[in-house]
Amino acid sequence: xxxxxxxxxxxxxxxxxxxxxxxxxxxxxxxxxxxxxxxxxxxxxxxxxxxxxxxxxxxxxxxxxxxxxxxxxxxxxxxxxxxxxxxxxxxxxxxxxxxxxxxxxxxxxxxxxxxxxxxxxxxxxxxxxxxxxxxxxxxxxxxxxxxxxxxxxxxxxxxxxxxxxxxxxxxxxxxxxxxxxxxxxxxxxxxxxxxxxxxxxxxxxxxxxxxxxxxxxxxxxxxxxxxxxxxxxxxxxxxxxxxxxxxxxxxxxxxxxxxxxxxxxxxxxxxxxxxxxxxxxxxxxxxxxxxxxxxxxxxxxxxxxxxxxxxxxxxxxxxxxxxxxxxxxxxxxxxxxxxxxxxxxxxxxxxxxxxxxxxxxxxxxxxxxxxxxxxxxxxxxxxxxxxxxxxxxxxxxxxxxxxxxxxxxxxxxxxxxxxxxxxxxxxxxxxxxxxxxxxxxxxxxxxxxxxxxxxxxxxxxxxxxxxxxxxxxxxxxxxxxxxxxxxxxxxxxxxxxxxxxxxxxxxxxxxxx
Amino acid sequence: xxxxxxxxxxxxxxxxxxxxxxxxxxxxxxxxxxxxxxxxxxxxxxxxxxxxxxxxxxxxxxxxxxxxxxxxxxxxxxxxxxxxxxxxxxxxxxxxxxxxxxxxxxxxxxxxxxxxxxxxxxxxxxxxxxxxxxxxxxxxxxxxxxxxxxxxxxxxxxxxxxxxxxxxxxxxxxxxxxxxxxxxxxxxxxxxxxxxxxxxxxxxxxxxxxxxxxxxxxxxxxxxxxxxxxxxxxxxxxxxxxxxxxxxxxxxxxxxxxxxxxxxxxxxxxxxxxxxxxxxxxxxxxxxxxxxxxxxxxxxxxxxxxxxxxxxxxxxxxxxxxxxxxxxxxxxxxxxxxxxxxxxxxxxxxxxxxxxxxxxxxxxxxxxxxxxxxxxxxxxxxxxxxxxxxxxxxxxxxxxxxxxxxxxxxxxxxxxxxxxxxxxxxxxxxxxxxxxxxxxxxxxx
Numbered sequence: 001x002x003x004x005x006x007x008x009x010x011x012x013x014x015x016x017x018x019x020x021x022x023x024x025x026x027x028x029x030x031x032x033x034x035x036x037x038x039x040x041x042x043x044x045x046x047x048x049x050x051x052x053x054x055x056x057x058x059x060x061x062x063x064x065x066x067x068x069x070x071x072x073x074x075x076x077x078x079x080x081x082x083x084x085x086x087x088x089x090x091x092x093x094x095x096x097x098x099x100x101x102x103x104x105x106x107x108x109x110x111x112x113x114x115x116x117x118x119x120x121x122x123x124x125x126x127x128x129x130x131x132x133x134x135x136x137x138x139x140x141x142x143x144x145x146x147x148x149x150x151x152x153x154x155x156x157x158x159x160x161x162x163x164x165x166x167x168x169x170x171x172x173x174x175x176x177x178x179x180x181x182x183x184x185x186x187x188x189x190x191x192x193x194x195x196x197x198x199x200x201x202x203x204x205x206x207x208x209x210x211x212x213x214x215x216x217x218x219x220x221x222x223x224x225x226x227x228x229x230x231x232x233x234x235x236x237x238x239x240x241x242x243x244x245x246x247x248x249x250x251x252x253x254x255x256x257x258x259x260x261x262x263x264x265x266x267x268x269x270x271x272x273x274x275x276x277x278x279x280x281x282x283x284x285x286x287x288x289x290x291x292x293x294x295x296x297x298x299x300x301x302x303x304x305x306x307x308x309x310x311x312x313x314x315x316x317x318x319x320x321x322x323x324x325x326x327x328x329x330x331x332x333x334x335x336x337x338x339x340x341x342x343x344x345x346x347x348x349x350x351x352x353x354x355x356x357x358x359x360x361x362x363x364x365x366x367x368x369x370x371x372x373x374x375x376x377x378x379x380x381x382x383x384x385x386x387x388x389x390x391x392x393x394x395x396x397x398x399x400x401x402x403x404x405x406x407x408x409x410x411x412x413x414x415x416x417x418x419x420x421x422x423x424x425x426x427x428x429x430x431x432x433x434x435x436x437x438x439x440x441x442x443x444x445x446x447x448x449x450x451x452x453x454x455x456x457x458x459x460x461x462x463x464x465x466x467x468x469x470x471x472x473x474x475x476x477x478x479x480x481x482x483x484x485x486x487x488x489x490x491x492x493x494x495x496x497x498x499x500x501x502x503x504x505x506x507x508x509x510x511x512x513x
Numbered sequence: 514x515x516x517x518x519x520x521x522x523x524x525x526x527x528x529x530x531x532x533x534x535x536x537x538x539x540x541x542x543x544x545x546x547x548x549x550x551x552x553x554x555x556x557x558x559x560x561x562x563x564x565x566x567x568x569x570x571x572x573x574x575x576x577x578x579x580x581x582x583x584x585x586x587x588x589x590x591x592x593x594x595x596x597x598x599x600x601x602x603x604x605x606x607x608x609x610x611x612x613x614x615x616x617x618x619x620x621x622x623x624x625x626x627x628x629x630x631x632x633x634x635x636x637x638x639x640x641x642x643x644x645x646x647x648x649x650x651x652x653x654x655x656x657x658x659x660x661x662x663x664x665x666x667x668x669x670x671x672x673x674x675x676x677x678x679x680x681x682x683x684x685x686x687x688x689x690x691x692x693x694x695x696x697x698x699x700x701x702x703x704x705x706x707x708x709x710x711x712x713x714x715x716x717x718x719x720x721x722x723x724x725x726x727x728x729x730x731x732x733x734x735x736x737x738x739x740x741x742x743x744x745x746x747x748x749x750x751x752x753x754x755x756x757x758x759x760x761x762x763x764x765x766x767x768x769x770x771x772x773x774x775x776x777x778x779x780x781x782x783x784x785x786x787x788x789x790x791x792x793x794x795x796x797x798x799x800x801x802x803x804x805x806x807x808x809x810x811x812x813x814x815x816x817x818x819x820x821x822x823x824x825x826x827x828x829x830x831x832x833x834x835x836x837x838x839x840x841x842x843x844x845x846x847x848x849x850x851x852x853x854x855x856x857x858x859x860x861x862x863x864x865x866x867x868x869x870x871x872x873x874x875x876x877x878x879x880x881x882x883x884x885x886x887x888x889x890x891x892x893x894x895x896x897x898x899x900x901x902x903x904x905x906x907x908x909x910x911x912x913x914x915x916x917x918x919x920x921x922x923x924x925x926x927x928x929x930x931x932x933x934x935x936x937x938x939x940x941x942x943x944x945x946x947x948x949x950x951x952x953x954x955x956x957x958x
Contacts (some may be wrong), residue, residue, distance in 0.1 A: 001764065002762070002880070002881075002883075002886060002889045002890070003880075003881040003882075004764070004888070005760065005761040005762075005763075006761055006877050006880045006889070006893060007877075007881070008760075008764075008879045009757065009760060009761055009877065009893070009897075010874060010877050013873060013900060015876075016868050016904050017866060017869075017873075017911065019908075020866065020904050020907050020908050020911070020913060021863065021866055023906070023908060023911035023912070023913040024818070024854060024859060024862050024863070024911055025859065026911070027815055027818035027819055027854075027911060027912075028818050028819070028821055028822055028823060028859040029822070029823060029852060029859060029861070031815075032818075032819040032821075032822050034819075034822070035815065035816055035818075035819030035820075036819055038816075041819075188624075197922075268581065281880070313754060315735075318808060328604045413812050
């Protein structure tokens with residue numbers, strides 16, 4: 001009797017041994033290869049301590065990051081803090097961030113961009129060969145934008161709307177990553193200081209900062225409603241002139257106009273409404289578009305889920321932007337008409353990243369196609385001496401874009417944004433973004449300012465999105481989003497930065513005079 | 514006293530033991546980069562211990578199972594070779610004017626354990642002392658627990674140790690034996706009642722409570738205190754031993770099923786109530802969520818498995834260091850299997866599992882051949898204890914189950930573990946000897 005039970009027990013124990021053996025096989029055979037190349041693998045970290053990484057150059061071949069051996073340890077030197085939130089850091093103590101993380105395997109030479117050569121290297125067990133990266137960003141524009149933000153916290157994101165190439169991506173405050181990238185013991189103190197700094201210099205605001213957008217969101221509302229056919233450029237709302245002074249009652253909640261500064265309310269169509277930034281008009285537009293239409297368009301325009309700059313396998317992460325409350329899997333449904341109406345002019349629960357708003361501007365500039373952004377233009381053989389090699393191993397050009405609205409909707413939105421900077425009423429708000437003020441006489445900029453009310457005593461965030469050249473028949477070369485945290489009105493702080501950065505780019509790219 | 518020729522034992526021991534000096538030499542060559550054999554005293558000491566034990570068994574005419582000692586010797590061989598390969602200052606003894614490194618201390622415990630094993634294997638001619646005083650044993654067990662609770666001190670968050678001057682002991686290791694002895698005694702007496710009487714709740718047949726309650730009560734006390742001492746590994750092991758012995762005594766799958774249901778319910782409650790349980794389970798489910806924080810240990814272990822691959826990195830050639838320290842945590846105790854898997858590869862890991870399996874199935878064979886129910890249940894309990902402990906800690910290393918801090922028997926560094934394991938081997942050999950000589954003993958009696 002007991003002997004029988006013992007035999008049955010033996011059977012179960014055989015199963016248990018088989019299961020445990022299987023779990024060993026899982027890690028030592030099935031998963032072994034995948035584990036070997038993970039960035040947080042201690043062997044990879046240990047190897048990195050002595051491995052030289054490739055260099056990183058700007059679009060004109062200026063050196064931005066390079067490595068050398070100091071006392072047998074690989075130390076990274078960064079030449080320009082304005083690039084810290086793009087390149088990230090490669091620290092022997094704190095791991096990697098930014099492009100240093102996304103391109104880890106190529107920079108240290110553990111992967112070859114050419115798959116055939118990669119197989120050959122594996123077979124021959126070759127020593128790793130570092131690769132160099134070239135960015136799409138011209139250091140002159142990046143530094144210019146960083147200088148414009150100055151001591152303020154904020155972000156500037158500029159994109160080529162035709163290709164998706166990032167032209168500038170600045171987050172301030174920034175820091176010099178060289179101090180945390182060398183000797184692991186010396187890195188602790190500077191890192192502690194950065195972590196404890198209340199200004200949060202470690203936060204890449206352009207990609208991961210979430211801010212109330214305010215009136216720049218009206219560009220989205222207009223584009224979505226035009227695309228859905230809910231409005232035309234000539235649509236007006238009968239009650240709107242009266243509501244400009246009396247307020248617009250939605251579900252018992254009164255939506256009020258911002259201070260129009262003495263402008264007499266009129267029966268305004270799209271262009272005038274965008275020029276004076278009428279909350280009442282866009283509340284009507286949003287309500288007419290409806291909660292479902294608004295959310296559908298938001299998702300099409302890239303809101304509500306995280307995105308990337310660059311191809312998915314080698315990408316900088318961009319946080320999700322929200323048009324409603326943040327739910328676990330994206331945007332929550334609208335709680336009602338009040339939230340929908342306020343979201344239509346960028347208040348309510350809206351929270352966006354500067355990258356997302358630059359992409360919105362780029363989609364309008366790009367005739368309705370939102371480009372896929374990228375920031376690394378090619379991978380080259382490594383060359384010592386601080387200059388890029390002529391040997392380009394792989395080009396990482398534009399991967400096109402996604403049509404998010406009809407060409408007609410984009411044209412109408414563009415026309416209204418052109419008026420918002422250059423029109424009779426618009427000049428009063430966004431006139432400081434006019435690039436003719438900054439020496440570009442033959443081109444015009446389009447744009448929209450935003451003054452994001454935060455409630456309480458906090459000064460509002462100052463926003464501007466726009467693009468240039470924007471006059472009829474011109475092909476826009478730069479789309480931009482500017483955010484200055486608690487910078488006051490959009491017209492006062494962000495708009496002139498936007499105008500000057502666009503003008504600077506047109507000047508040295510030869511598109512303006 | 515008649516000599517018994519234990520040919521199989523000797524034949525198996527010799528090749529196994531030869532691997533120990535070989536392993537030491539390979540390690541020394543790899544670590545120093547010279548073709549020097551390095552210090553071999555400890556390796557030869559290990560060989561001498563097992564050969565000596567074999568000879569003593571022969572001299573006393575012991576007729577117990579001949580595969581148990583070689584299986585133990587093989588597991589211990591892998592363990593001592595790996596311990597010798599690790600930095601010797603991870604652990605050790607200092608006292609009485611001598612200082613011993615980790616491997617030397619471990620060997621010393623092997624020697625102590627071996628002597629105790631031989632005394633039990635040869636001296637325990639009658640198991641009455643175990644069988645008849647089961648409540649005394651239960652009382653001793655509870656006393657051990659209470660002592661730990663009162664005067665124990667904590668290592669890594671679990672209060673497992675009692676300081677006895679020169680040495681510290683882990684009472685849990687010995688409590689295990691006491692529990693097995695008590696359960697064997699109690700179940701041998703009541704198994705007929707537990708099997709025949711029936712109560713049904715729904716589709717499950719439930720053990721008759723009057724016979725079941727005393728055992729359940731003691732068991733509850735043990736489990737509660739194990740949880741109280743924050744020693745989840747021991748609690749899980751005790752539960753496994755309990756269910757295994759209950760199953761063998763009654764043959765009732767439903768009892769095991771009830772036990773498992775209770776276990777899942779208990780685990781769920783523990784998960785809800787205790788932060789440290791929650792943390793462990795979450796780390797188990799996704800260690801990569803926080804690879805530098807909570808997931809640090811399992812993640813480092815997983816990488817070591819990956820580095821080892823099928824053939825291993827070779828003795829002395831693996832075990833990455835980072836900033837001067839080994840990346841595998843608790844590499845000489847909880848995670849020693851991981852170190853073996855890294856340097857000796859899947860092949861080495863499988864060899865260890867195979868030796869453990871040989872041990873377990875020989876142990877079950879001893880149980881099946883035992884002369885009486887008590888001997889059979891005792892053998893099952895001892896075998897299950899060592900076997901389940903091996904499976905639980907290896908499964909924890911590979912993340913098959915949540916990690917719990919228990920030792921790998923005969924392999925991990927630790928005096929209490931080694932001594933307790935050898936006591937159990939001694940008991941198994943004694944049972945085995947009694948069944949082999951059953952006819953003689955009956956005739957003499």
